[in-house]
Amino acid sequence: MTNYLNVGQPQPRIDGLEKATGEARYTGDLKLPRMLIGKLLVSPHPHARILNIDFSKALTLLGVKAVVTGVDLSGQKYGPFRSRRDETGLARDKVRYIGDPVAAVCAKDEETALEAIELIRVEYEELPAIFDVEEAMQEGSPLIHEEYKTNICAQRHFNFGDVEEGFNSSSHIREDHFFSQGLSHGALEPRAALAHLDPSGRLTLWTGTQSPYNVRQDLSLVLGLPASKIRVIKPFVGGGYGGKGGLSSHEVAASLLAIKTRQPVKISLNREEEISMTRLRHPMSVYVKTGVRNDGAIMAQYVKCIANGGAYACTSVMVAYNSGLTCLIPYRISNFKYDGYVIYTNRPMSGPMRGHGANQPRFAVESQLDMIAEDIGLDPAELRLRNATQKGDTSVNGLLFRSCELSRAIREATGASGWKQKRSRKETNRGIGIACGGFVSGARAGSHTASSCFVQVNEEGGVVLSTGSSDIGQGSDTTLAQIAAEVLGLSPSDITVVSGDTETTPIDPGTFSSRVTFYAGNAAMRAASEVKHLLAETAAKFMEANVEDIEFRDHKVFVKHAPDKEMAFRKLAELTISSGHGRSVIGKGQWAPSNTQFPDRTTCYGNVSGAYSFAAQVAEVEVDTTTGEVRLQKVTIADDCGQVVNVLGAEGQAEGSISMGQGHALMEKILFGDRGQIMNPSFSEYKIPTAADMAGVSFLGVGLPDPEGPYGAKEIGEGLLISTLPAITNAIYDAVGVRITELPVRPEKILEGLRKK
Amino acid sequence: MGESSNRTRIVLNVNNEKYEIETEPHKTLLEVLREKLDLTGAKEGCGLGSCGACTVLVDGEPVLSCLTLAVEVQNRPIVTIEGLFKDGHPHPLQRSFVECGAIQCGYCTPGMILSAKALLEEKRNPSRKEIQEALSGNLCRCTGYNKIVKAIESVIKG
Numbered sequence: 001m002t003n004y005l006n007v008g009q010p011q012p013r014i015d016g017l018e019k020a021t022g023e024a025r026y027t028g029d030l031k032l033p034r035m036l037i038g039k040l041l042v043s044p045h046p047h048a049r050i051l052n053i054d055f056s057k058a059l060t061l062l063g064v065k066a067v068v069t070g071v072d073l074s075g076q077k078y079g080p081f082r083s084r085r086d087e088t089g090l091a092r093d094k095v096r097y098i099g100d101p102v103a104a105v106c107a108k109d110e111e112t113a114l115e116a117i118e119l120i121r122v123e124y125e126e127l128p129a130i131f132d133v134e135e136a137m138q139e140g141s142p143l144i145h146e147e148y149k150t151n152i153c154a155q156r157h158f159n160f161g162d163v164e165e166g167f168n169s170s171s172h173i174r175e176d177h178f179f180s181q182g183l184s185h186g187a188l189e190p191r192a193a194l195a196h197l198d199p200s201g202r203l204t205l206w207t208g209t210q211s212p213y214n215v216r217q218d219l220s221l222v223l224g225l226p227a228s229k230i231r232v233i234k235p236f237v238g239g240g241y242g243g244k245g246g247l248s249s250h251e252v253a254a255s256l257l258a259i260k261t262r263q264p265v266k267i268s269l270n271r272e273e274e275i276s277m278t279r280l281r282h283p284m285s286v287y288v289k290t291g292v293r294n295d296g297a298i299m300a301q302y303v304k305c306i307a308n309g310g311a312y313a314c315t316s317v318m319v320a321y322n323s324g325l326t327c328l329i330p331y332r333i334s335n336f337k338y339d340g341y342v343i344y345t346n347r348p349m350s351g352p353m354r355g356h357g358a359n360q361p362r363f364a365v366e367s368q369l370d371m372i373a374e375d376i377g378l379d380p381a382e383l384r385l386r387n388a389t390q391k392g393d394t395s396v397n398g399l400l401f402r403s404c405e406l407s408r409a410i411r412e413a414t415g416a417s418g419w420k421q422k423r424s425r426k427e428t429n430r431g432i433g434i435a436c437g438g439f440v441s442g443a444r445a446g447s448h449t450a451s452s453c454f455v456q457v458n459e460e461g462g463v464v465l466s467t468g469s470s471d472i473g474q475g476s477d478t479t480l481a482q483i484a485a486e487v488l489g490l491s492p493s494d495i496t497v498v499s500g501d502t503e504t505t506p507i508d509p510g511t512f513s514s515r516v517t518f519y520a521g522n523a524a525m526r527a528a529s530e531v532k533h534l535l536a537e538t539a540a541k542f543m544e545a546n547v548e549d550i551e552f553r554d555h556k557v558f559v560k561h562a563p564d565k566e567m568a569f570r571k572l573a574e575l576t577i578s579s580g581h582g583r584s585v586i587g588k589g590q591w592a593p594s595n596t597q598f599p600d601r602t603t604c605y606g607n608v609s610g611a612y613s614f615a616a617q618v619a620e621v622e623v624d625t626t627t628g629e630v631r632l633q634k635v636t637i638a639d640d641c642g643q644v645v646n647v648l649g650a651e652g653q654a655e656g657s658i659s660m661g662q663g664h665a666l667m668e669k670i671l672f673g674d675r676g677q678i679m680n681p682s683f684s685e686y687k688i689p690t691a692a693d694m695a696g697v698s699f700l701g702v703g704l705p706d707p708e709g710p711y712g713a714k715e716i717g718e719g720l721l722i723s724t725l726p727a728i729t730n731a732i733y734d735a736v737g738v739r740i741t742e743l744p745v746r747p748e749k750i751l752e753g754l755r756k757k
Numbered sequence: 758m759g760e761s762s763n764r765t766r767i768v769l770n771v772n773n774e775k776y777e778i779e780t781e782p783h784k785t786l787l788e789v790l791r792e793k794l795d796l797t798g799a800k801e802g803c804g805l806g807s808c809g810a811c812t813v814l815v816d817g818e819p820v821l822s823c824l825t826l827a828v829e830v831q832n833r834p835i836v837t838i839e840g841l842f843k844d845g846h847p848h849p850l851q852r853s854f855v856e857c858g859a860i861q862c863g864y865c866t867p868g869m870i871l872s873a874k875a876l877l878e879e880k881r882n883p884s885r886k887e888i889q890e891a892l893s894g895n896l897c898r899c900t901g902y903n904k905i906v907k908a909i910e911s912v913i914k915g
Contacts, residue, residue, distance in 0.1 A: 016855035017847065019863025020870065022798020022838035029797035186898045188802045188810055188864040238800075238864030239898050271803040473862025473899055648858030648904075655901030656861065683807035683896065691892035691902040 001643065001704070005553065006482040006492060007711045010647040014478045014492055015236070015471070024236040027192040027208045028268045035194070036065055036106040038257050038267035039113040040250060041120050042277060043095035043102050046346035046676045047129035047142065050091060050122065053103060058119040063108040065263065067120065068256040070102070074224030080214065080246040082446065084154065084313040086145050089222050089252030095124070096144055096311035097348050098677040099277040104253035106265045129346040131676045133285075133308050136343045144311060144344040151344040153309045154317040158324045158338035158604045160396035166300025166335030170291025172376055176368050178288070179742040180360035182308070182670035183281035185353055186663075186688045189238020190274035193251040194266040195258035203230045205255055208237040210245045210470050211510025212500045213448075218247035223255060234500030240472035241660075242352035243279050245512055246314065275681035279351025280670055282307040282319055282342065286364035292372055296383045300335040303327055303361055309342040310349035316342035318443075319350075319357030321604060326358035326722065327365060328395045329438035329612055330406060331387040336396055347676040352512060354660065355722045358439065366435040366726030367741065370733065379423070380730065381414045381434050389438065389614070400595060400607045403706040403714070406436060406614040409638035412700050417618040417636040423734065429623045430633075431735025435726035436616045439719030440609035441709065442515025444599075450592035451519035452506035455484055455527040457535070457585040459577045461555075461570035463488065463495045465527070468508025469520040470500045474717055475649045476516040480524045482645055483710055487528035489552030490569065506588075514715035517645060518610060519591060521710030526589025534585050538576040539567060593708050610708040613719040614640040619727035623735045625754060628747030630732055632662050634696040637720060640703035643712035647701075653716045654699040659689045661724025666745050667693075767831045771796065772840030780827055787811045787822035790837060798838035798867040802896070809895035812868035813837050819875045819894075838867035841874070849912050850874055857908035861899035869895045873909045882913060 001008070018024040055067040070092035079085040091102050103120055107113040128142045135141055136151040144151055167173055193207040203225060209215050212232040220227040237244060250267040257265040269277070284307040291300045305323040309316045324338035342350075355362075373380040389395070391404040414420070414434065422432040442449075454466040465484050471477040481495040498505060508520065536550040539557045543550075549560040557572055559565040576585055593610025600606055618636045623629070635658045644650045667687050671679040680686045705712020725743075733739050738753030769776045771794060778793050790796045790813070802810030804823050811823040814836040841848035850870050853859070860866050869892065876883060876891040883891065888906050897905065 010858065012855050012858060013860055015863070016860050017851070019860050019866050020838075020847065020851040020854050021842040022796070022867045024863050025797065026800070026864065028801070029791075031795075186896075187862070188808060188896060188898055189800070189862070190802070237862060239862040241898070268801075270801075271805070271808075473864075475861065652858050652861055652900055652904060655903040656899050657901075659901035660898070682805055683803045684805060688896060688898060689901075690894075690896060691889045691906065694889055694902040694906065697901065697903055 004486055004711065006486040007645050008643060008647065011478055011482055011492055012648065013475055014481050014497065026189055026236045026238050027194055027206055030194050030206055030235060032194065032196060032264035035264040035266055036108060036261060037110045037113050038104050038106040038254055038265045039117050040101045040253060040267065041103040041117045043091065043098060043100040045095060045124055045126055046098050047127040048095050048124035049127060050093065050095060050102065051125055052123040054121040055103065058105060058116040061112060061116050061119065063112040064116045065106050066257055066260045067103060067105050068253060068260060072256050073222055076221045078218035078221045078247055079313055080315045081317055084317055086313050089249050097346050098675055099348055100311065101249040101253065101277065104257060106257040106261060129676065131345050131347055131672065133306050133343040133345060136345050144346060152341055153313050153344045154320040154342040156320040156324055156340045156604055158336060158397060161335035163300045163302055163335045163337045167291040170299040171294045172372065173289065173291040174368055174372055174375065175289040176371065177741060178286045178364035178367060180284050180363055181743050182283040183353060183664060183668050184275045184670060184686055185241045185243035187239030187241060187243060190269045190271055191244060191248065191250060191278065192266065192268040193254040194264060195254040196264040197258045197262055201229060203255055203258065204233065205230065205251060206233045206235055207251050208244055209234055210240045210472050210512055212470065212502050213468055213507055214510055215247050215251060216502050219251065219255060222252055231503045234470050237470065237472040241354040242356060242512065244472065245352055248278065271683060272681040275686060276348060276678040279314055279349055280310065281353040282309060282350040282357065284360040286361050288364045288368050290368055290372060292376065296376060296378045296386045298331060298333050298387050301327060301333050302337045305340040305361055307342045308345055308347065308350060310345060310347045312349040314349050314351035316350065321599060322357035323361045324604060325608065326361050326437065328397050328399060330389055330436045330614060332389055332393065334396055345676065347672060348678060355718050358722045359664065359725060362437050362722045363726045366723065367729055370730045381410055381419060384410050384434065384436050398605045398607050399612065401612055402708065403611060403642060403704060404614055405640040405702050405704055406438065406616065408702045409614055409616040409640055410436065412702050413616040413618045413636050413638035416698060416700060417620065419618060429625055429735055431731040431733065432618060432620050433727050433730025433734050434616065434618050435723040435730060437719060437723035438612045438614040439514060439715055439722065441518035441611045441613060441715035443513045443608045444596040445509060446598055448507065448509055450590055451508050451523040452590040453520060453523040453527040454506060455531045455587045457531055457573050459574050461573040463490065464498060465495055465524060466498045466505045467520050467524065468500065468505045469516045470511040472511055475646060476511065476520065479517050479645050479649060480520060483521050483524045484528040486711065487525055487532055490555055514717040514719065517713050518709055518715060521713060522591035523589040525710050526591055527587040530587030530589065531585055534587070535572055535576055538579065539572055542575060543567065611642065611706045611714045613714045613716060615720055615723055617723045617727040619731045621728060621731040621735055623732060623750060625736060628750035630666055630745055630750065632695040632728060635724065635727065636698045638700045638702045639716065639720060641701065641716040642703045642706035642709045642714035644701045645711065645713050650701065650716055651699045654720050655697045657720035658695060658697055658724050661721050661728065662693065662695065663688050665725045665728040665743065669744050765828065767828055769827065769830070769835060770832055771835045772837060782826065782828050784827050785823055786813065786825040786827045786830055789827040790822060796837050796839050800864055800867065802864065809868045809872065810865055812871050812895060814871050814875055817875060817878060819872045838870060841870065853908040853912045857904050857911055859900060859904040859908040865895055865897040869897065869905060877912065
């Protein structure tokens with residue numbers, strides 16, 4: 001691995017001090033003169049037609065300025081995918097879940113708005129509701145979106161090789177069922193939006209979003225306002241993990257109210273609203289049938305996933321695809337069949353959450369591989385090694401693995417964790433388990449997929465990098481600053497990053513699918529290189545050298561082979577900018593991988609990503625056999641994310657992923673009532689890991705530079721989370737011989753499992 | 758009715774400055790800090806005292822300001838995150854959090870730093886377990902807590 005000055009170093013966040021001093025402003029912190037506070041009125045019914053909304057009484061309350069409902073909208077539907085736009089922001093004809101927004105009020109303060117909400121009278125005609133996926137899939141069951149004529153929201157099917165043949169040549173076959181529960185993102189910042197219409201009719205929306213451009217596009221549709229009249233600005237964001245992706249009701253409502261009142265309107269969701277009316281991780285049942293040869297090589301695999309998508313599609317079509325995709329990344333499987341379904345029900349909608357449909361099947365497959373390993377008397381790590389994807393492979397569905405260090409990851413994770421000794425120990429309540437996975441570094445989208453950056457140098461040598469990608473806390477601004485600094489021989493502290501403003505930063509799909517380092521990082525490299533070339537031309541003239549011999553490092557420029565010739569970067573910038581009539585030093589970069597395809601809608605064949613990350617995780621647990629409680633002690637992660645750009649950032653992603661995976665495995669569960677409503681929409685009832693639950697983490701970077709990635713970097717945001725959960729459940733089995741197939745693991749289930757033995 | 762007529766005048770001592778404000782008795786300290794004094798470092802994460810994002814120090818003790826009435830803490834010394842950055846110099850905890858990579862999205866950070874400050878003023882050399890326990894009321898979804906604990910240990914080492 002090359003030694004760089006910035007890339008590959010531990011780099012503190014460039015916005016760290018703002019956050020540490022309380023100066024970082026999130027959407028809820030913003031204030032504008034004459035600002036009004038908005039609140040949403042939601043449906044009390046899981047499925048009903050809206051007959052009439054009477055808000056006359058609400059308007060008589062002193063301090064109430066306006067009420068808006070679905071009739072104030074253009075009638076156009078929106079959604080993250082063009083092929084399935086089924087959201088309106090505020091319900092127009094029907095409500096489809098308890099919590100579905102119906103109207104919005106704005107008033108001089110929150111208390112008045114809340115009082116006004118109570119005074120809005122909505123007449124509903126209740127309709128039969130369905131909550132169960134099997135029931136919803138039946139012919140003749142009540143339709144949630146009549147226009148689609150079915151409650152099957154999305155489906156994808158893979159059929160590669162010949163699974164029948166593969167099973168026939170297997171010496172051992174297993175069939176198992178698994179279930180993964182609904183989860184909430186749990187971002188500490190509940191969502192908020194602040195909208196303002198200026199006198200010329202231009203709308204500005206400040207919102208903690210992952211994708212300002214997508215929000216602008218969908219807002220244009222639903223408001224009937226041209227996109228060039230809408231500016232979306234992303235302030236600091238307090239965590240997203242996928243939940244702050246597409247346009248949401250509170251953003252639509254705030255915009256409508258701002259347009260109606262001509263005053264700024266802020267809507268801040270409280271925690272109950274944040275959990276109950278936003279997106280959840282898809283509850284999913286997974287059926288896996290796998291056949292292996294004597295030596296453990298996988299001969300065939302059939303996976304069937306049925307996910308509960310809730311009332312609106314959101315990104316469900318991607319989930320249906322991703323659940324199949326994940327099975328073909330870490331292991332070589334020549335005969336693979338997959339049927340994936342996401343079903344509409346009258347429950348809050350499911351949407352993208354870190355891992356986006358890969359987590360649930362990963363749990364199933366990794367658990368089953370352990371079960372197979374036990375059946376055939378093979379070490380689980382060895383079983384993975386015998387099937388691991390290798391660099392240079394092409395999977396049956398066309399994925400190109402131009403870099404892959406999975407085998408090395410498995411060896412290093414097991415080596416560093418003391419796998420062999422711990423597997424053979426006699427202690428009956430301690431266990432060690434392994435799981436593997438791989439993930440896309442951004443997926444080819446059907447529409448705009450490339451990222452762009454601008455880089456501008458000022459007369460003092462200061463640099464501004466402008467990107468449409470959103471730093472939502474994952475540290476992308478810092479990563480991009482490191483990359484630009486590396487190109488120009490500067491430090492990240494010399495780079496100011498401006499991100500997420502549709503008026504001033506270049507068009508970008510935003511932050512999702514683990515794409516930012518890979519796509520925007522490359523765009524930043526190109527933009528910085530353009531600027532470097534401009535400056536090098538001036539340097540060449542002044543230092544009487546060839547442009548190709550100009551080198552940038554340590555805040556200076558040098559001439560190769562002439563070590564006494566040097567100039568400060570600052571001086572070079574000044575010279576360049578003041579030359580002739582005066583010049584600007586601006587570089588532009590745009591990038592998307594050249595070897596990706598949007599997967600075929602029927603066959604799902606296609607290299608969906610420019611590079612794939614790989615990881616092996618080894619988890620160690622201790623089980624209290626009296627209480628059934630499981631304590632996660634330590635996780636060793638060996639990660640191939642190519643070239644690590646920010647060591648502190650990579651470790652942070654690993655540690656955060658482990659905590660989230662720990663929650664998924666051991667603690668979290670969205671509880672649905674008998675009318676589909678969320679019963680535990682608070683942090684006291686939906687428990688996420690605390691500092692007391694913290695496990696020890698050992699992070700090993702085992703990747704080699706990827707040919708497509710910026711400085712060889714690949715993703716790290718989502719790939720680690722997907723293997724944490726099964727590593728933990730496999731460790732539990734190793735500890736006490738209890739196999740949990742329905743999540744989360746609970747003490748009662750452990751005790752029951754122990755009793756059964 | 759939208760108009761409240763039961764406002765009362767109170768004096769709050771925040772970050773060594775006295776503020777005379779008019780507020781309804783039912784307003785929480787969090788609301789008053791954020792809306793009346795524009796000190797937005799303390800955050801609302803849950804409104805029910807379960808997440809710790811609203812943590813401030815009152816008489817040096819960590820307090821959930823979303824569950825505290827402003828009128829309850831009149832004249833008692835209140836410290837918010839803004840009070841730790843003096844004359845352009847960050848508090849050692851602020852510096853350490855930044856340098857150790859203990860900050861990702863930053864939303865839990867103000868509350869987390871204040872809880873840590875209170876701990877270090879109570880115990881000069883807490884064990885890792887004691888640090889974890891003391892912070893267990895401050896939720897973080899980004900970091901997994903590992904670097905937060907390291908940042909605090911780094912300040913203890915000096």
